[in-house]
Amino acid sequence: MYYYPFQIYGEKEFFPMLDLMRKKKETFLIKAIFIVIVLSFIGTIFLVWGKGEEGFSRSSGYAAKVDRTVISYESYQNSYQRLRDIYQQVFGPGLTPEVEKELNLRQQAIDRLIDNVLIQKAAKGLGVTVSKDEVAAAIAVMPAFQQNGAFDYALYQQTLRTNRITANDFEESQKRDLLISKARTAVMNKTTISDDELLKQYHRENDKIELSYVSFSAAELAAGVKPTDADLEDHLKKNAERFKTPEKIALTWLLLPHATRTEGIALADDEVESFYRKNLDRYLGKDNNAIPLEQIRDRVKTDALRQKAAKQLYEKAADTLFQNIKSGDIALVASKLGARTEQTALFTAAAPPAALAGEATLIKKAFELKQGELGGPVETAKGVYIFKVSEKKAAELPPLAQVRGTVEQQVRLAKAEELARQKAAEAQKALASGDGGLKLSSTPAFGYNGQGTIPGIGSSKPMLEKVFDLTTAVPAPTEPFLVGNRWYAARLKQRIAAPADGFASRKEEIKARLLPVRQETALRDWLKELRAKAKIEINPALTSATP
Incomplete structure (x- = not known):
């Protein structure tokens, strides 16, 4: 079996x-x-x-x-x-x-x-x-x-x-x-599958049809739409998250640059060897194999000293911050570390000041703090930062006057889109009973296709499926179709039926597919x-x- x-x-x-x-x-x-x-x-x-x-x-x-x-x-x-x-x-x-x-x-x-x-x-x-x-x-x-x-x-x-x-x-x-x-x-x-269904599919796949249609687009109707102040206020309220100004902060910060000198830092031989083993990928030769330690000991020692100096710097910053964090006094922290503070104006996360450009980790952590809180230490390629959120301004919805132009444009477009749909729906009803005096365009004769392509209209599989079901008895769909950014109301103008005698030879093949x-x-x-x-x-x- x-x-x-x-x-x-x-x-x-x-x-x-x-x-x-x-x-x-x-x-x-x-x-x-x-x-x-x-x-x-x-x-x-x-x-x-x-x-x-x-x-x-x-x-x-x-x-x-x-x-x-x-x-x-x-x-x-x-x-x-x-x-x-x-x-x-x-x-x-x-x-x-x-x-x-x-x-x-x-x-x-x-x-x-x-x-x-x-x-x-x-x-x-x-x-x-x-x-x-x-x-x-x-x-x-x-x-x-x-x-x-x-x-x-x-x-x-x-x-x-x-x-x-x-x-x-x-x-x-x-x-x-x-x-x-x-x-x-x-x-x-x-x-x-009944013979009637197979015959319908045969005609769907082999007939050609012509359509009469009319279309409406929001872009063409937008100029005639006049939203009221109430419309604008309602739109602003319902879309508050889209119009809110972003959260802003101002920072006071200090930077302890990475040490370029390592005098006075002791390093034992086993520390050099340990650093070498943990960082072998830094010391590969042209053959992609690790260079023996004895050949590059001075280089490894220099790298290990810099890492140790960076670690000591971070630990010193962390200890000093921890001892003074409750005070919230960044000037005090700076004086104990022998550093000077810098200040920024209010800025958003998406547009940090030039002095802090590229310091994404610092900016992210700063926006997580409350106003008056100290943060850090944050280590970056430049050094170790300690910072304070000196001011924090929450996101807020601006008054309509500040964003009126943008809001009005959006409301006008939304109302125009609804108006285009309504006009298409009215036109579709008129086409179902006649032409309603509409100025119609026509497609050339076209056949059923897998892409949903309708000449002069565009590609829409749902619309193609519906219009190929139309007959002289039921010549128009009940609803209009949105194709791209236009609404279309359509009516069957002519159906050119495939030869009936072709069905017998195609019947079994159609059935085998369906x-x-x-x-x-x-x-x-x-x-x-x-x-x-x-x-x-x-x-x-x-x-x-x-x-």
């Missing part, structure tokens, strides 16, 4: 792979991966399925609970790892933690197990059962248990023993899998309905885990 991948794997797991596989469907890699998907189910299946009425083993804690069924953490881990292995073969080194996060593999893994539990419970209601003969037949065709193209019972027993699985457990797991597969197939097989998509949708909807009726609890630690 051949298992279709979407029957073995949950649709949330398999459908994301479909897009990738459809793009690469002719490659040998993808054909091989379909085989891997099937074969990977063998050998680890027992680890995914547990025992008993409660459903899954509890030995490693729970991953999820579906009504009375418990899915173990071990089951989830195996599901996740197997899923990741499949994607690894598709992406190779491209399966980075970022890509894995985007694919949401952990959520896919737990969703797969939840869906399988739900399907197994729902199978009885579908009248789906699995006989012993079906289980035996399924196992007999598994390549893992065949020798020379035939089922080998001895190999079967040996393989199960190697994986520490009893025949009874494996056959029970196969029965569950077959039950899930048959239930999925039963749901999908209920999906049909039916799998319709079946996938039916399967999704069915699973969504099962989930809505079930009580599902997922351990939040699972999906929050990093790859």
